[in-house]
Amino acid sequence: MELIPVSPPKPVTSPLSYLTDPERMDALIRAIADASPQTDDDGTFPEQVFAWLANAGLLSVTLPGHDLDQRLSNTAGLLQLLKRIGSGNLAVGRVYEGHINALNLVGLYATPAQKQTWFSDVSDHHRLFSVWNTQAQDGVRIRAIGSGRYVLEGAKTFCSGSGWIQRPLVTGELLGAGQTGWQMCIIPTERVKPIPQDASFWQPLGMRASVSYKLDFTGVEIGEEDLLGKPGDYFHQPHFSGGAIRFAAVQLGGAEALFDATRALLVSMNRTDDGAQKSRLAEIAYLIESGNQWIDAAGRKADDWLLRGSEAGRIVAYANMTRTAIEEICLRVMQHTERSVGARGLMRPLPFERIHRDLTFYLRQPAPDATIADIGQYVLTTETNAHALWH
Ligand SMILES: Cc1cc2nc3c(=O)[nH]c(=O)nc-3n(C[C@H](O)[C@H](O)[C@H](O)COP(=O)(O)OP(=O)(O)OC[C@H]3O[C@@H](n4cnc5c(N)ncnc54)[C@H](O)[C@@H]3O)c2cc1C
Numbered sequence: 001m002e003l004i005p006v007s008p009p010k011p012v013t014s015p016l017s018y019l020t021d022p023e024r025m026d027a028l029i030r031a032i033a034d035a036s037p038q039t040d041d042d043g044t045f046p047e048q049v050f051a052w053l054a055n056a057g058l059l060s061v062t063l064p065g066h067d068l069d070q071r072l073s074n075t076a077g078l079l080q081l082l083k084r085i086g087s088g089n090l091a092v093g094r095v096y097e098g099h100i101n102a103l104n105l106v107g108l109y110a111t112p113a114q115k116q117t118w119f120s121d122v123s124d125h126h127r128l129f130s131v132w133n134t135q136a137q138d139g140v141r142i143r144a145i146g147s148g149r150y151v152l153e154g155a156k157t158f159c160s161g162s163g164w165i166q167r168p169l170v171t172g173e174l175l176g177a178g179q180t181g182w183q184m185c186i187i188p189t190e191r192v193k194p195i196p197q198d199a200s201f202w203q204p205l206g207m208r209a210s211v212s213y214k215l216d217f218t219g220v221e222i223g224e225e226d227l228l229g230k231p232g233d234y235f236h237q238p239h240f241s242g243g244a245i246r247f248a249a250v251q252l253g254g255a256e257a258l259f260d261a262t263r264a265l266l267v268s269m270n271r272t273d274d275g276a277q278k279s280r281l282a283e284i285a286y287l288i289e290s291g292n293q294w295i296d297a298a299g300r301k302a303d304d305w306l307l308r309g310s311e312a313g314r315i316v317a318y319a320n321m322t323r324t325a326i327e328e329i330c331l332r333v334m335q336h337t338e339r340s341v342g343a344r345g346l347m348r349p350l351p352f353e354r355i356h357r358d359l360t361f362y363l364r365q366p367a368p369d370a371t372i373a374d375i376g377q378y379v380l381t382t383e384t385n386a387h388a389l390w391h
Helices: 016-020 022-039 047-055 075-088 090-109 112-123 244-268 275-308 312-345 352-362 368-381 386-390
Strands: 129-132 141-146 149-153 155-159 167-175 181-186 213-216 221-223
Touching: 016 022, 022 047, 022 075, 022 090, 047 090, 075 090, 075 244, 075 275, 090 112, 090 129, 090 167, 090 181, 090 244, 090 352, 112 129, 129 155, 244 275, 244 312, 244 352, 275 312, 312 352, 312 368
Parallel strands: 129 167, 141 167
Antiparallel strands: 141 149, 149 221, 155 213, 167 181
């Protein structure tokens, strides 16, 4: 596919300015959105966009001393950033969210020496991280071979970013090291054998630019210093399920992009006086704003409840409600948008059909039914009145 150059966002001297300067952030998001059609195929990773994010300081934004330093409890701010990036391009938002998630896990479970290495991979070398946990029957095992060395066997599916990720966080069953369980490791890709990619796995409805291939790690050898945390740490609550608020934020960005494009199209067609269009746009507006209220509240409450230290179940239940509510919001917004723009709006080069494919596919996240059942279980077994459940 031939790439047409897209104007890059203006360079800046201070990365902080993107978070504090709405105009600069808008320009970056517009540039990301304008570049999206060029990577809307199953094998083109948005490399240029990730170079922009790196230059904007956004790959390192959650590292110590940076604007959204993960230790400083500004989850709501992070969720708004994820949403904005998702509104530019959902596939970029997915990969960016994986990067932020991996660095969050490093912050939680790495030793001081490991943090120094992995944080410098990002701030000094602009290396991309990701979290690859999903697998099929031929999943990953991490086998100890002595002298602090380990060999991986097996494959991961849905590896967003695939070969473009230099520091994938991969999970697998640890075997033969005196401990067993679900172990995280971070693979220094340039220092291990080449990792074969199965691109035929990736023939998706949407999110094509996330190039989420199947990767086979068999024969990859790593050391003790590449293992992150202890077996089982990956599933610790509230961090495991509570992280769902991050993908929900990215998804909401897709709904915001549809809202903006719908308003622009209706204005361009001089269709703003129609009562039915007004009422659909009104509903989209309040749905999206309620999505914003969900992620703002989820971010603030998660920070607050984490500080108290004994609220894991509550954080998870609130995250489960947030992702479920945002899924419903996005589905409803897509339906209204389709009706508002009609068939002619759903044709290229207009963005609706791509965003619709991307959002439909990205809304399919793990265990949606079990998530709802867990919310029900929480509210049925928590002995407080309705007000006190969340306040
Ligand atoms: C664009 C994209 C990028 C992704 N990138 C990554 C990545 O980088 N890293 C990563 O680890 N993962 C990634 N994933 C995978 C993702 O995290 C989920 O695992 C995946 O989307 C869930 O797939 P599914 O909908 O087929 O799941 P399923 O769990 O099969 O769910 C499908 C349906 O079956 C139901 N169901 C589930 N279990 C049962 C059961 N036992 N019995 C009956 N019904 C059941 C569910 O409730 C749901 O209704 C990505 C996914 C997408 C879409």
